[in-house]
Amino acid sequence: MPGKTRNHISQNEALLFEMSSPGKKGYQLPDLDVPAVDPVAALGAANTRDEITDFPEVSEVEVIRHFTRLSTWNYGIDLGLFPLGSCTMKYNPRVNETVARTEGLAWAHPYQPESLSQGALKVVVELENALAEITGMDAVTLQPAAGAHGELTGVQLIRALLESRGNPRKKIIIPDSAHGTNPATAALAGYAVENIKSNGKGLVDVEALAKIVNEDTAALMVTNPNTIGVFEEDIVKVTSLMHSKGALVYMDGANMNALVGITRPGDFGIDVMHLNLHKTFSTPHGGGGPGAGAVAVKAHLEPFLPIPRVVRAGDLLKLDFNRPQSIGRVRAFLGNYGVLIRALAYIMAHGGPGLRNATLDALLNANYIRKALEPHYDMPYTSPSMHECVFSDDRQAAKGVKTTDIAKRLIDYGFHPYTVAFPLIVHGALMIEPTETESKPELDAFIEAMIAIAGEIDKDPQFVLKAPHHTRTPRVDETTAARKPILRWKPPTAVNKAAD
Amino acid sequence: MLATLGLDSIERLYAHLPQEVLLNRPLNIAPGKSEYEIIDWFRARGEENAVGYACFLGAGAYYHYRPVMCDVVVSRGEFLTSYTPYQAEMAQGTLTTIFEFQTMICQLTGMDVANASMYDGSSAIPEGAMMAMRVTGRHKVLVARTVHPEYREVLATYSKYQGVPVEEVAYDAASGKLDLDDLAAKLDTQTAAIIIQSPNFFGCLEDTAKIAALAHAKGALLVFSFTEAVSLGLLEPPRDADIVVGELQSFAHPPSYGGPYAGIIATKEKFMRQLPGRLVGETKDANGNRAFCLTLSTREQHIRREKATSNICTNQALIALMATVYLSVYGKEGLRELALQNLSKAHYLADGLPLRFSGAFFNEFVVKADSPEAVNDALLKEKIVGGLPLGKYYPELSGCLLLCATEMSKREHMDKVKGAIA
Numbered sequence: 001m002p003g004k005t006r007n008h009i010s011q012n013e014a015l016l017f018e019m020s021s022p023g024k025k026g027y028q029l030p031d032l033d034v035p036a037v038d039p040v041a042a043l044g045a046a047n048t049r050d051e052i053t054d055f056p057e058v059s060e061v062e063v064i065r066h067f068t069r070l071s072t073w074n075y076g077i078d079l080g081l082f083p084l085g086s087c088t089m090k091y092n093p094r095v096n097e098t099v100a101r102t103e104g105l106a107w108a109h110p111y112q113p114e115s116l117s118q119g120a121l122k123v124v125v126e127l128e129n130a131l132a133e134i135t136g137m138d139a140v141t142l143q144p145a146a147g148a149h150g151e152l153t154g155v156q157l158i159r160a161l162l163e164s165r166g167n168p169r170k171k172i173i174i175p176d177s178a179h180g181t182n183p184a185t186a187a188l189a190g191y192a193v194e195n196i197k198s199n200g201k202g203l204v205d206v207e208a209l210a211k212i213v214n215e216d217t218a219a220l221m222v223t224n225p226n227t228i229g230v231f232e233e234d235i236v237k238v239t240s241l242m243h244s245k246g247a248l249v250y251m252d253g254a255n256m257n258a259l260v261g262i263t264r265p266g267d268f269g270i271d272v273m274h275l276n277l278h279k280t281f282s283t284p285h286g287g288g289g290p291g292a293g294a295v296a297v298k299a300h301l302e303p304f305l306p307i308p309r310v311v312r313a314g315d316l317l318k319l320d321f322n323r324p325q326s327i328g329r330v331r332a333f334l335g336n337y338g339v340l341i342r343a344l345a346y347i348m349a350h351g352g353p354g355l356r357n358a359t360l361d362a363l364l365n366a367n368y369i370r371k372a373l374e375p376h377y378d379m380p381y382t383s384p385s386m387h388e389c390v391f392s393d394d395r396q397a398a399k400g401v402k403t404t405d406i407a408k409r410l411i412d413y414g415f416h417p418y419t420v421a422f423p424l425i426v427h428g429a430l431m432i433e434p435t436e437t438e439s440k441p442e443l444d445a446f447i448e449a450m451i452a453i454a455g456e457i458d459k460d461p462q463f464v465l466k467a468p469h470h471t472r473t474p475r476v477d478e479t480t481a482a483r484k485p486i487l488r489w490k491p492p493t494a495v496n497k498a499a500d
Numbered sequence: 501m502l503a504t505l506g507l508d509s510i511e512r513l514y515a516h517l518p519q520e521v522l523l524n525r526p527l528n529i530a531p532g533k534s535e536y537e538i539i540d541w542f543r544a545r546g547e548e549n550a551v552g553y554a555c556f557l558g559a560g561a562y563y564h565y566r567p568v569m570c571d572v573v574v575s576r577g578e579f580l581t582s583y584t585p586y587q588a589e590m591a592q593g594t595l596t597t598i599f600e601f602q603t604m605i606c607q608l609t610g611m612d613v614a615n616a617s618m619y620d621g622s623s624a625i626p627e628g629a630m631m632a633m634r635v636t637g638r639h640k641v642l643v644a645r646t647v648h649p650e651y652r653e654v655l656a657t658y659s660k661y662q663g664v665p666v667e668e669v670a671y672d673a674a675s676g677k678l679d680l681d682d683l684a685a686k687l688d689t690q691t692a693a694i695i696i697q698s699p700n701f702f703g704c705l706e707d708t709a710k711i712a713a714l715a716h717a718k719g720a721l722l723v724f725s726f727t728e729a730v731s732l733g734l735l736e737p738p739r740d741a742d743i744v745v746g747e748l749q750s751f752a753h754p755p756s757y758g759g760p761y762a763g764i765i766a767t768k769e770k771f772m773r774q775l776p777g778r779l780v781g782e783t784k785d786a787n788g789n790r791a792f793c794l795t796l797s798t799r800e801q802h803i804r805r806e807k808a809t810s811n812i813c814t815n816q817a818l819i820a821l822m823a824t825v826y827l828s829v830y831g832k833e834g835l836r837e838l839a840l841q842n843l844s845k846a847h848y849l850a851d852g853l854p855l856r857f858s859g860a861f862f863n864e865f866v867v868k869a870d871s872p873e874a875v876n877d878a879l880l881k882e883k884i885v886g887g888l889p890l891g892k893y894y895p896e897l898s899g900c901l902l903l904c905a906t907e908m909s910k911r912e913h914m915d916k917v918k919g920a921i922a
């Protein structure tokens with residue numbers, strides 16, 4: 001067995017629907033303390049259903065075993081390094097889970113009186129203030145539910161500001177290295193997307209940019225450090241150029257883990273940006289959310305922020321809805337509040353100095369990996385790395401082995417793969433972000449695995465092409481899944497049953 | 501490690517940054533605190549809120565009992581600390597639960613396919629509207645005034661910047677349900693969809709079948725939404741709808757001052773390729789065994805970029821998992837019994853009160869009160885948070901309160917509410 005892996009019992013598990021049998025139950029409701037109402041009398045026969053066909057019926061023990069067994073088929077940061085580039089998979093402190101369940105916060109209703117919501121509102125203010133300080137921006141909204149939602153909010157803010165100046169303009173410029181959500185967002189906000197090719201260093205090409213910015217340009221969406229983990233060295237020139245043409249600069253802050261405590265987007269000319277609290281600020285990714293996409297803006301965009309805003313009125317905090325220039329709401333209520341609690345807890349635990357130290361450790365870990373792997377994998381852009389390093393599979397592809405194959409083999413060594421095939425400017429990318437969480441032994445084990453795989457590819461590429469070899473589930477056929485989509489369980493038909 | 505890199509100090513790692521951008525001072529954030537201090541600080545914040553109050557607010561965020569099992573499962577690090585399941589061989593746990601989730605949403609809504617989740621019910625509304633526009637090739641949307649006011653505000657924000665006209669359809673002042681005549685008058689050959697909510701914001705059930713017939717006659721789609729998911733345990737699923745969106749907070753997540761919740765979007769098989777967001781599909785692994793993976797991703801932003809069906813990436817997976825656990829604990833019988841308890845409690849609370857509308861209701865309803873604020877103030881003295889005064893959202897209903905009762909509402913508290921209003 002390679003690396004950290006050994007064989008382990010892995011049980012089969014049916015779907016809930018398949019283990020279901022009539023009459024089984026795992027719940028107990030209290031007796032009704034009021035008269036039972038006849039649903040047909042109250043709602044009408046046409047409005048009521050008899051039963052939820054094929055809905056599961058299982059016992060409590062079956063429920064816990066089902067989900068526990070399924071959990072053992074997963075991998076998480078709690079099990080080891082999770083080097084997904086651009087995703088900042090850092091340790092999720094458990095105290096954050098505890099405080100998010102504080103009774104007075106978890107059971108607070110969004111419409112309960114403001115006088116009885118002061119604690120909840122204080123959390124919002126504290127987090128907004130901390131994020132404004134970290135980003136160097138003037139105001140923050142916590143309403144967006146994830147990074148892409150924050151992007152949309154930010155671009156809508158840009159549009160609202162430009163409209164107030166008389167012309168929303170038509171296009172948004174986006175580097176070809178950008179994450180897919182950037183162009184998708186610009187389109188969703190009603191803008192045309194103009195892609196700009198990165199220069200030889202993988203950075204925004206200032207001269208090319210100068211040629212295409214015009215009075216139709218609403219904004220540039222830039223990621224800094226960008227998706228190859230490199231700081232945009234000309235960022236001040238870039239932001240000044242955009243501003244000189246009356247355009248704004250949006251920063252995708254997904255990579256903010258490289259900057260906290262070292263430099264602030266507000267200080268290099270960014271007008272508006274989002275933060276992924278589920279990346280930089282340690283809230284758990286939960287297999288795909290929930291996240292939170294806080295948006296930070298400079299003062300000129302503040303009047304347009306979503307309603308409501310939390311404001312101080314004497315000794316009390318209150319919600320202010322009277323903001324005539326606001327873009328409106330992007331989400332009901334105040335956002336993914338429980339995620340905000342967790343992010344604030346992370347900031348409190350680290351404090352200013354601790355946040356900066358985390359950044360430095362993240363840079364150190366990424367550069368340590370880069371140094372060790374550079375002899376074994378091609379690195380198309382060699383500018384200094386910040387929090388992540390991006391290799392290409394060029395050398396291995398010559399043997400027929402692609403980044404996805406290397407990723408699958410990495411699983412055999414007990415690690416989650418890096419980010420595969422993104423960014424688009426690197427052909428066959430391996431995007432590696434260790435975060436500050438990892439210790440030297442864990443990094444060394446990962447490096448050892450990556451080097452071993454490079455060696456395996458030299459000797460026996462076929463073996464790597466068939467990886468993973470040691471998982472309970474060998475390679476999954478994604479092509480058939482897309483060609484003949486089966487997106488839900490259905491009961492076996494009588495014919496199928498007879499054939500069983 | 502620094503020595504390996506040939507560096508004499510860790511600061512050298514960012515020495516290449518332009519000097520002018522460096523922050524030459526410490527962040528103005530207090531030094532790190534201990535676990536105990538952090539817990540204590542949040543406990544103090546919690547106590548500044550309404551702790552120990554009975555609450556009769558609903559309106560998109562509901563008080564339902566949360567079986568212990570839900571937190572037990574979502575606290576497992578294998579679920580909690582995993583990423584979006586791109587690497588299927590290492591994420592069959594998450595993928596299997598999402599497949600179960602998608603199936604249960606179909607069973608509950610009467611639709612053929614459901615995605616892995618949306619941010620919440622409110623943002624699922626514009627996603628449903630945009631999907632309807634893609635399907636029909638039309639560019640106008642109607643929305644019932646009985647849809648949650650904040651959901652309509654979110655729709656307005658999204659549509660404003662795409663130049664999509666949104667027109668509101670009135671409600672019938674007596675029944676509290678959508679005004680079918682107004683709908684018929686406003687539907688035309690440019691209408692992509694009519695968006696309704698049932699039970700609606702006033703708690704009343706809409707005439708879904710009739711609305712669908714009117715919409716379909718004009719070639720428009722019906723986008724059906726819900727905020728109170730527990731109602732699906734008892735109500736006829738919206739089979740006549742083309743797209744169903746909704747909010748799952750009721751299935752295991754506490755109100756948590758507004759989030760994180762989880763939205764859904766579901767549809768008929770023929771519209772499957774227009775769905776936004778993640779989908780999990782069944783397939784086989786190299787040994788021929790059943791396995792699951794993310795699929796139909798050519799709809800999504802990471803492949804299609806500006807031509808994607810949506811920009812959504814991260815969704816609300818863990819909340820969807822919580823809902824999946826909740827639904828398996830309650831199961832077929834339990835969800836029905838739970839819904840019946842909600843129905844019974846709400847009808848007990850409503851009995852004898854001056855109801856504003858005649859429409860059938862599930863667990864929310866509107867009552868008339870000379871001064872909703874005075875009623876609420878009186879109740880607060882009894883440690884009861886009353887209903888939602890509606891004047892802020894519907895000026896014509898300024899003398900009205902929206903009340904909600906769930907299985908957690910106690911009779912003694914309900915009696916006090918009845919006393920304060922009657």
Ligand SMILES: Cc1ncc(COP(=O)(O)O)c(C=O)c1O
Pocket residue numbers: 086087146147148149179181223227252254255276291293812813814
């Ligand atoms: C660079 C970048 N931008 C934007 C996003 C989108 O963020 P989210 O998934 O929270 O919507 C991501 C995350 O995947 C990202 O890596």
